[in-house]
Amino acid sequence: LTFSNSATPDDIAVVGWAQTPSVRRALENEVQLLVPTVAAALARAGLDRREIGFTCAGSCDYLTGGPFAFVQNLEAAGAWPPIAESHVEMDGAWALYEAWVRLQHGDIDTALVFGSGKSSPSSPAELWPQQLDPYYLAPLGVDPASLAALQARALLDSGTATERDFAEVVARSRRAALDNPCAQVKGHLDVDALLAEPYVRAPLRRHDLPPISDGAVAVVLARGDRARALAERPVWIRGIDHRIEVHQPGMRDLTASPSTALAARKAGYDGGPLDVAELSCTFSPQEIVLRAALGLAPATAVNPSGGPLAANPVMATGLVRIVEVAQRIAAGTADRGLAHATGGQVLQHNLVCLMEGEG
Amino acid sequence: MEHLVSLTYTEELTPILERYVDAMMEGRIVGHKCPECGRVYVPGKGYCPLCVVATGAEHEVEVADTGTVTGFTIVTPVAYYGQKETEPFVWASVLLDGADGTLAGQDIVGIAHDEIRSGLRVRAIWKPKERRSAEGVSNRGWGGVGAAIEAFEPTGEPDMPREQYEEHIF
Numbered sequence: 353l354t355f356s357n358s359a360t361p362d363d364i365a366v367v368g369w370a371q372t373p374s375v376r377r378a379l380e381n382e383v384q385l386l387v388p389t390v391a392a393a394l395a396r397a398g399l400d401r402r403e404i405g406f407t408c409a410g411s412c413d414y415l416t417g418g419p420f421a422f423v424q425n426l427e428a429a430g431a432w433p434p435i436a437e438s439h440v441e442m443d444g445a446w447a448l449y450e451a452w453v454r455l456q457h458g459d460i461d462t463a464l465v466f467g468s469g470k471s472s473p474s475s476p477a478e479l480w481p482q483q484l485d486p487y488y489l490a491p492l493g494v495d496p497a498s499l500a501a502l503q504a505r506a507l508l509d510s511g512t513a514t515e516r517d518f519a520e521v522v523a524r525s526r527r528a529a530l531d532n533p534c535a536q537v538k539g540h541l542d543v544d545a546l547l548a549e550p551y552v553r554a555p556l557r558r559h560d561l562p563p564i565s566d567g568a569v570a571v572v573l574a575r576g577d578r579a580r581a582l583a584e585r586p587v588w589i590r591g592i593d594h595r596i597e598v599h600q601p602g603m604r605d606l607t608a609s610p611s612t613a614l615a616a617r618k619a620g621y622d623g624g625p626l627d628v629a630e631l632s633c634t635f636s637p638q639e640i641v642l643r644a645a646l647g648l649a650p651a652t653a654v655n656p657s658g659g660p661l662a663a664n665p666v667m668a669t670g671l672v673r674i675v676e677v678a679q680r681i682a683a684g685t686a687d688r689g690l691a692h693a694t695g696g697q698v699l700q701h702n703l704v705c706l707m708e709g710e711g
Numbered sequence: 712m713e714h715l716v717s718l719t720y721t722e723e724l725t726p727i728l729e730r731y732v733d734a735m736m737e738g739r740i741v742g743h744k745c746p747e748c749g750r751v752y753v754p755g756k757g758y759c760p761l762c763v764v765a766t767g768a769e770h771e772v773e774v775a776d777t778g779t780v781t782g783f784t785i786v787t788p789v790a791y792y793g794q795k796e797t798e799p800f801v802w803a804s805v806l807l808d809g810a811d812g813t814l815a816g817q818d819i820v821g822i823a824h825d826e827i828r829s830g831l832r833v834r835a836i837w838k839p840k841e842r843r844s845a846e847g848v849s850n851r852g853w854g855g856v857g858a859a860i861e862a863f864e865p866t867g868e869p870d871m872p873r874e875q876y877e878e879h880i881f
Contacts, residue, residue, distance in 0.1 A: 417720040418851035427760035473722040
């Protein structure tokens, strides 16, 4: 394992966070979800918004349903007096990546990151084909569930997994979510009963799909001594990297995730022990793909929050993974963890963030 | 290759906008007054974007249906996909008395286009109650009063001096 023993003055840590509960339909609009969430993350870090050196947000205008909708989200951070900020049309985990890169310049010590999305106003099956190439795939209306079903079929055909394996992922995720106040769907499920359910996109059943969620999440980052001053146990980011594969799913082996494996290696992960891993498997078969890509040991707790199968606030889901790992390390219930975020279709683009507590 | 895409979004108005629309049905325009800086937002946002403090029903205030044109454009429409207008029309920003931000995209009637000017005092022409609706009011911050107010017309008062509205152009 390539984790270092102690943080250097230039290391970056997670020192504050907050998330909304994921719900099927939030009454508030996206910025109204963000206002209290950003405020709570800053409060946890003990920072005033005017002390933040850089702000970066992740959201999707197609999802919100308005051109330049992301601009209004910035009001949750307060943009007067003027601030230095940026936005990614990506999951908030990539906003965190941009903030982490920005902090490498060394001239600022703090950053605020957030991600938000409301999936309730639109139809995922109608909306998400629009992220595919406009010539071959988008006109077909291929939705995420259909692509995930192709991936699941590839896993079954290759003998890598069974439908029972998928159902066991779901049962464990929903059970783990019982302890997560922000999770949306949770409970004790019987695997045999799950397997008796009808297909919605063969070989996927409804429970193999994520819930449709509205939600928001915010994170505060700080550097070196500033992080130590702000947090009792700073959650050091030991490495972060993201890698992408070819857009056309037909040109990929959907049973594997080489971009996840490469991102993990570039982030510094060499297969050593991890207490916790939070993975953005928005469809149950993807947990099997990601476990294999990362080479996770059986001792690693995977998605103790319930993961995206219990709450999937799109554009926040990946940043929530970082928060779920960070809060366990900050609380001392874990020392080392890995968070994974994904974008694009069927695990096309993957980010890995390694975090560790000291002492 | 023609490839037109349409996406459907369905949602309820936020609780703040529901109150806003209910008031407009009765001929009242309401907003939120920031408890810190005192600025009035129409409709209320649920927070003050400058002070970043939450606002709620307890911060609701009524503003007048009279105001001042702070800026305007006379749009000469060209034919593009979706354009329904064929004649030049007004797109004016109106600062309601008691509000700190303008209503964008308002029509000004009862005055020649070449006499419309910044500072012009105007009053709302309300639609009859039975024709008012929530149409055009959306959670995304677009829309405004168009489903309850037909247009604005000059009041005949002297123009508002520039220094009284220049901090409230948009």
